[in-house]
Amino acid sequence: MSKVVKTHNKMLNATQGLKNIMGRHFLAIEQAYRDGKPTAWATSGSPVEMLYAMDVQPMLPENSATVSAAQKFSQNFIEIAETQGFSYDLCSYFKTNIGAVASNAGMIEGGTRKPTFMLSTDVICDTHVNWFEVQAERMNVPHFTLDVPHVVSNTNNRQLNYYKKYVAEQLYEFIDFMQEVTGYEYNEERAREVTENSWNLSMVWQDIYKLRKEVPCPISTRDTFGGLFPLFTMPGLKEPIKLYKRMYREAKQRVDNGIGALENENYRLLFEGIPFWHNLSFFSKLEKYGAIIVYEPYTYAFSKYMNPNVTKEMVLNSPIEAMSELMMSFWYVYDLETRIKKFEETVREYKIDGIIMHENLSCRPNSCGMYDLKRNLMEEYDIPSLIISSDMNDPRKHNAEQLSNQIESFIEILRQKKRV
Numbered sequence: 001m002s003k004v005v006k007t008h009n010k011m012l013n014a015t016q017g018l019k020n021i022m023g024r025h026f027l028a029i030e031q032a033y034r035d036g037k038p039t040a041w042a043t044s045g046s047p048v049e050m051l052y053a054m055d056v057q058p059m060l061p062e063n064s065a066t067v068s069a070a071q072k073f074s075q076n077f078i079e080i081a082e083t084q085g086f087s088y089d090l091c092s093y094f095k096t097n098i099g100a101v102a103s104n105a106g107m108i109e110g111g112t113r114k115p116t117f118m119l120s121t122d123v124i125c126d127t128h129v130n131w132f133e134v135q136a137e138r139m140n141v142p143h144f145t146l147d148v149p150h151v152v153s154n155t156n157n158r159q160l161n162y163y164k165k166y167v168a169e170q171l172y173e174f175i176d177f178m179q180e181v182t183g184y185e186y187n188e189e190r191a192r193e194v195t196e197n198s199w200n201l202s203m204v205w206q207d208i209y210k211l212r213k214e215v216p217c218p219i220s221t222r223d224t225f226g227g228l229f230p231l232f233t234m235p236g237l238k239e240p241i242k243l244y245k246r247m248y249r250e251a252k253q254r255v256d257n258g259i260g261a262l263e264n265e266n267y268r269l270l271f272e273g274i275p276f277w278h279n280l281s282f283f284s285k286l287e288k289y290g291a292i293i294v295y296e297p298y299t300y301a302f303s304k305y306m307n308p309n310v311t312k313e314m315v316l317n318s319p320i321e322a323m324s325e326l327m328m329s330f331w332y333v334y335d336l337e338t339r340i341k342k343f344e345e346t347v348r349e350y351k352i353d354g355i356i357m358h359e360n361l362s363c364r365p366n367s368c369g370m371y372d373l374k375r376n377l378m379e380e381y382d383i384p385s386l387i388i389s390s391d392m393n394d395p396r397k398h399n400a401e402q403l404s405n406q407i408e409s410f411i412e413i414l415r416q417k418k419r420v
C-alpha cells in the first residue's frame with residue numbers, strides 16, 4: 001500500500017493577488033462597454049497582443065468557460081447547448097459558451113458579452129474556428145480567422161519560410177481588418193510597448209517555472225493553474241508582470257530556505273492536458289501521497305516566447321514576423337516526435353518520477369497521439385506514465401472513484417520503482 005503523508009499545501013501568498021488582477025480584467029471589460037470602446041472575443045493561441053495594441057478590449061471565452069466550471073455552472077450550460085443540437089462529444093468549452101450566451105449569463109457565471117468582432121485561429125484546433133463561426137453568425141458580428149499551418153517532423157526549410165510569410169501576411173490583413181471595423185489607426189509605438197510587456201510577462205513566468213526544477217519544488221498547481229490566466233487574457237499589460245515578479249520572489253525565498261510547496265515531497269509528477277476545472281480537488285488529493293505536480297505543458301505553453309529563433313530584438317523590431325514564427329512553435333502543437341523529445345528532456349530537467357496524461361474526452365486535438373506518446377516514454381525511456389480519462393468542463397465525464405483507484409495504483413508503481 002502507498003504511504004499517506006501529512007500535507008500542508010502551501011499556495012504562494014502572492015498568488016492571492018491573482019483574484020484582483022482577474023477582477024480588474026473583468027472590470028476593464030465592463031468599462032469598455034460603458035465607454036463604447038471596441039471589444040473582441042479571441043481564442044487561445046491567437047495574438048491577443050494585437051488587440052491590446054489597437055486599444056481593443058479582449059475577452060477570452062475559454063477563460064470564461066473555466067469560470068463556469070469552477071463555479072459549477074458548466075454542466076447546465078453544456079446541457080442547454082445539447083438541447084440546441086450540439087453533440088455530447090463536442091468540446092465542452094464550446095458548449096459551455098453556447099449555453100452561457102443563450103442564458104444571458106453574467107461574467108461571474110462565465111458569460112461573455114456580444115463583442116465588436118471575433119478573432120479565431122486554427123493553430124490549436126479547428127473547433128476554435130467553427131465555434132466562433134457559429135457565434136459570430138448568431139450575434140451578427142464580423143469574424144476574422146487566422147489559418148496557421150502545422151510544422152511537423154518532415155517540414156523542410158523552404159516550406160517553413162513559406163508558412164512564416166503566409167501567417168505574417170494574414171496578420172497584416174488582420175490589422176487592416178481591425179482598422180476598418182474600429183476606425184482606429186495602428187500605432188507602431190503602442191504595438192512595441194505591448195509587445196515588450198508581453199515578452200517581459202512571459203520571461204518572468206519562465207523564471208518561475210525554472211524554480212520548479214528545485215527539490216523540494218516551491219510551487220504547486222495551486223499557483224500555476226490559475227496563475228496562467230493573465231498570460232492569455234492580459235499579454236501586453238504591465239500589471240500582471242508585477243504579480244508574477246512577486247510570485248517569483250516568494251518562490252525564490254522558499255528555494256533559498258529549502259522550503260517546498262509540499263512538506264514531504266516523495267514523488268514529482270508531470271501533468272499533461274487541461275485540468276478538470278470542475279474538480280480541482282483531484283490535484284490536492286495527490287498531495288496526501290506526497291506527490292506534487294512540478295510541470296504542466298499546458299501552463300508552460302502560454303509563455304509563448306520559447307522559440308530560440310525569436311529574440312527580444314526581433315519581437316520589438318519585427319513584431320508581426322516574430323508573432324508569425326511564434327504561432328508555429330507553440331508547445332501545444334508539436335508533432336509526436338518533438339513531443340516525445342520534449343517530454344524526455346523535461347523529465348530529466350525537472351527530476352520527474354512519473355507522468356499523468358489527461359485523455360480529455362471533449363478535446364480530441366489535445367488527446368491525439370497520447371497512447372503513442374505514453375508507449376514511447378515507457379518503452380524507450382522507462383518513464384512511468386498513466387492515462388486517465390475525464391473532461392475539463394463536463395462533470396458528467398468525470399469518474400472520481402475510478403480516477404482515485406488509478407492514482408493509488410500508479411503511486412504504488414512509483415513507490416516500487418523508487419525502492420529499486
Ligand code: SF4
Pocket residue numbers: 091092093094124125126127128362363364365366
Ligand atoms: S478544449 Fe480542445 S477542442 Fe476545445 S477549444 Fe480547447 S483545444 Fe479546442
